[in-house]
Amino acid sequence: MARIRTVELGRYLLNGKLGRQGCLCARRASFAGMSAIGQTRHFASPAQQFEPPIHPRKQAKDQAKALKASGKKQKKKNTDNQTVPGWELTVGIEIHAQLNTPRKLFSPAATSFNDTPNSHVALFDVALPGSQPAFQPDALIPAVRAALALGCDIQHVSRFDRKHYFHWDQPAGYQITQFYEPFAKDGHIVLRARDGIAAEDGDSIKIGIKQVQMEQDTAKTMALPGEVQWLDFNRVGVPLIEVITLPQMHHPATAAALVRKVQMLLNSVDACVSGMEAGGLRADVNVSVRRTDDTSGELGTRTEIKNLSSFKAVEDAIIAERDRQIALLEAGGVVAGETRGWSLGGTETRRLRGKEGEVDYRYMPDPDLGPVVIDEQLVSHLATSMGMLPDAEMDQLISEYGLSTKDALSLVQLDDGARIQYFYNVLDELELRLGADKSSDQSHVLLAANWCLHELGKLTEVSSDLEMTPSGECKVGSADLAAILHHIHRRQITAKVAKDLLWSVFRGEIEHRGVSEAIEAQGMWFQELAEEEYAAIADSVVQGEMKVVGEFLRFKTGKTKAYPQGKLMFLVGRMLQAGPEQKMDPASAERVLRVRIEEVYIPALEAMQAAEE
Amino acid sequence: MLKTRTISNCRRIGISTTISHPRFSSSSTSSAIPRPQPSEAIDPAALLSNPTWSVRSLLPQPSDPATSSTPPPPTITSSQLHHLLRLSALPLPKSPAAESHMLSVLQSQLSFLQAIQSVDTEGVEPLRSIRDETAAGMAEATIGLNQAQVRAALASEEIMGRCQRPRRQRGAAVDASEAEEWDVLGTASQRAGRYFVVRSGKSGDKDGEIVG
Numbered sequence: 001m002a003r004i005r006t007v008e009l010g011r012y013l014l015n016g017k018l019g020r021q022g023c024l025c026a027r028r029a030s031f032a033g034m035s036a037i038g039q040t041r042h043f044a045s046p047a048q049q050f051e052p053p054i055h056p057r058k059q060a061k062d063q064a065k066a067l068k069a070s071g072k073k074q075k076k077k078n079t080d081n082q083t084v085p086g087w088e089l090t091v092g093i094e095i096h097a098q099l100n101t102p103r104k105l106f107s108p109a110a111t112s113f114n115d116t117p118n119s120h121v122a123l124f125d126v127a128l129p130g131s132q133p134a135f136q137p138d139a140l141i142p143a144v145r146a147a148l149a150l151g152c153d154i155q156h157v158s159r160f161d162r163k164h165y166f167h168w169d170q171p172a173g174y175q176i177t178q179f180y181e182p183f184a185k186d187g188h189i190v191l192r193a194r195d196g197i198a199a200e201d202g203d204s205i206k207i208g209i210k211q212v213q214m215e216q217d218t219a220k221t222m223a224l225p226g227e228v229q230w231l232d233f234n235r236v237g238v239p240l241i242e243v244i245t246l247p248q249m250h251h252p253a254t255a256a257a258l259v260r261k262v263q264m265l266l267n268s269v270d271a272c273v274s275g276m277e278a279g280g281l282r283a284d285v286n287v288s289v290r291r292t293d294d295t296s297g298e299l300g301t302r303t304e305i306k307n308l309s310s311f312k313a314v315e316d317a318i319i320a321e322r323d324r325q326i327a328l329l330e331a332g333g334v335v336a337g338e339t340r341g342w343s344l345g346g347t348e349t350r351r352l353r354g355k356e357g358e359v360d361y362r363y364m365p366d367p368d369l370g371p372v373v374i375d376e377q378l379v380s381h382l383a384t385s386m387g388m389l390p391d392a393e394m395d396q397l398i399s400e401y402g403l404s405t406k407d408a409l410s411l412v413q414l415d416d417g418a419r420i421q422y423f424y425n426v427l428d429e430l431e432l433r434l435g436a437d438k439s440s441d442q443s444h445v446l447l448a449a450n451w452c453l454h455e456l457g458k459l460t461e462v463s464s465d466l467e468m469t470p471s472g473e474c475k476v477g478s479a480d481l482a483a484i485l486h487h488i489h490r491r492q493i494t495a496k497v498a499k500d501l502l503w504s505v506f507r508g509e510i511e512h513r514g515v516s517e518a519i520e521a522q523g524m525w526f527q528e529l530a531e532e533e534y535a536a537i538a539d540s541v542v543q544g545e546m547k548v549v550g551e552f553l554r555f556k557t558g559k560t561k562a563y564p565q566g567k568l569m570f571l572v573g574r575m576l577q578a579g580p581e582q583k584m585d586p587a588s589a590e591r592v593l594r595v596r597i598e599e600v601y602i603p604a605l606e607a608m609q610a611a612e613e
Numbered sequence: 614m615l616k617t618r619t620i621s622n623c624r625r626i627g628i629s630t631t632i633s634h635p636r637f638s639s640s641s642t643s644s645a646i647p648r649p650q651p652s653e654a655i656d657p658a659a660l661l662s663n664p665t666w667s668v669r670s671l672l673p674q675p676s677d678p679a680t681s682s683t684p685p686p687p688t689i690t691s692s693q694l695h696h697l698l699r700l701s702a703l704p705l706p707k708s709p710a711a712e713s714h715m716l717s718v719l720q721s722q723l724s725f726l727q728a729i730q731s732v733d734t735e736g737v738e739p740l741r742s743i744r745d746e747t748a749a750g751m752a753e754a755t756i757g758l759n760q761a762q763v764r765a766a767l768a769s770e771e772i773m774g775r776c777q778r779p780r781r782q783r784g785a786a787v788d789a790s791e792a793e794e795w796d797v798l799g800t801a802s803q804r805a806g807r808y809f810v811v812r813s814g815k816s817g818d819k820d821g822e823i824v825g
Binding site: 100102103107108109110116117118119120121122123126128136137138140141142159164166168173221222223227228229230231232233268269270359360362365367368370371372373374375377378381385386387388389393417420421424470471472 | 742800811
């Protein structure tokens, strides 16, 4: 047998490529030897070199299949991850909120936000020797309102204590707080299903609030490279309230819902300056786990999670910490009582400070400050003048006005509470116009809500472009929208015309309170066709659609189970196309068509089929 | 008048008001000395010139530990001392001799406190500071609607919306010039524009910062 050239052999063995002749032997080799080689060898066909590339969609599908087959864990959704079988989670939350006051807590310097650094600093704020605190009574008003909104008992006498620790953002070396005798105790907050609690908590859950206390804020620091900090003492001494809940939450979603609800309540009584996202409200979460069959009745060691900057972070951090503690305990370890931090998008909490660094705060009553004595009269005045709280408002919207929970929630939350005021204004005007005609079944209310939410939302990409004022007016005047809705409700214009009008009002093409004149001027009143005219159009449309009528016959004779609603609407659409659309109401067209199908077309078809046989 | 108030305050914090003669035992509970009869003339100069009691009586008597009625205070360990010094941001002792001196001083201070701690204060409200706790005094300290500042704050609020919720008008100018107008940045040892500068590195003789 002739020797195979090394180059060709190498190319075949290493790359699977054959020469021009498609076989691996020299030209002068005998055919017998060649065929033997050809039968026993398996070689890559030349066709494989030219295979088309795999379609990307197929590639993605293959990858997903491979991933699933490999058994890699997919990240669980939060709603499915509320409980771990065999373990009970306990969560307690401490919320710090900046109070809405003109002056600081213990000095007459002004509170501010992003003003010139170190421009609102009193002598006591930087703890200059010889300076004394002077309690500013202004701080009591939002503090007492916040405590009342949380259902607490306001203590007649409360006192201030010092919490000692050294940090560069605290000039005095101690923070003045209310450790032993806070000004409000024993409150509660009721969370409902609509507040976003875990499904496992049922319809509603009541969380107790241990106490609400007043305390000072610290300075703002900016960390710079080279271990240098820049300090702005404008924020030192600004009043905060700390809300401490009882450890009665057992699901992460409920804990996040509690923080959201506390922020909403504080906002509604004008007690807090800004929300969690803006840094005006902070939540520190205490998490512990124990087995469900634990008979000792004691809670497990708790860890504290700080640096949470959003509601989602609260839920995610609790889930991560719970899983970490369970894994630790199942492996036979012990949970250390430490402080941990969380970063957005993280998977596990990280240790900030361990037990060795646990600080002894050496609480002592502050001797420079007298007790805070709150007058009963002031408390009752504030309690009666708080206005309707959000829960009561939501209940009224749902039960009295008949809105759905989802719609009511959206209305109340949009535009910082301005959208619901707009809705009330529109509703007032609408009811004024309708007078005695207003529907007893609240359909006009639902119409107004639908338009204030959805139609108004369609006008702009961002809701701030509507320029909604806090008193409830925007680019579309409430009186004008009410006029449009009034005409819709009385069926004087069609929905399509109404939407066009809304656009015109938004763009300022129709003058204020000139909606009715505009309709008159452009002749857009809805002059509905008579029944016979509808019937005539229906007849003309059905002419070429006998097959569709056959569907209705099949339903009548029982061959199909469901009424062919889709086919009906198809025919209605054809009718609207055929006839003068602005004079037609789809509902009336459908009604007439339905009747004519029953009475005229089906018998005609039956007669035709009988004649054919 | 002053004497009765001091005595009533002393009773409140539980210190015995019986005056003990230095010739008698150092214990705070002793039999009453014979009081001068009302008919006898009281010589104030003679009465006040001799001290009848000294704080020294509360310090540990090294010569006669048996007569001391209070139990010896627990000894402080070196690590406890270091912990206390760190909490107070005080420098640690430089040498073992300095440390033992500090410990002995602390020990005698604790035995002094023991005498106070041994008094039964069951049911006695601790005194936080001396203030006017009469009904008139408390009424003066009460914060309510009768205070001008509170009334002004409530009057400047506006009632918003259908739910009639009061809201403070933000952005209204607050006159705090009296408190704010002084050279704040003049107290800074190091500045950067309008900011105070602090070095946060653990260097030099600074102890590590304890983060609260």
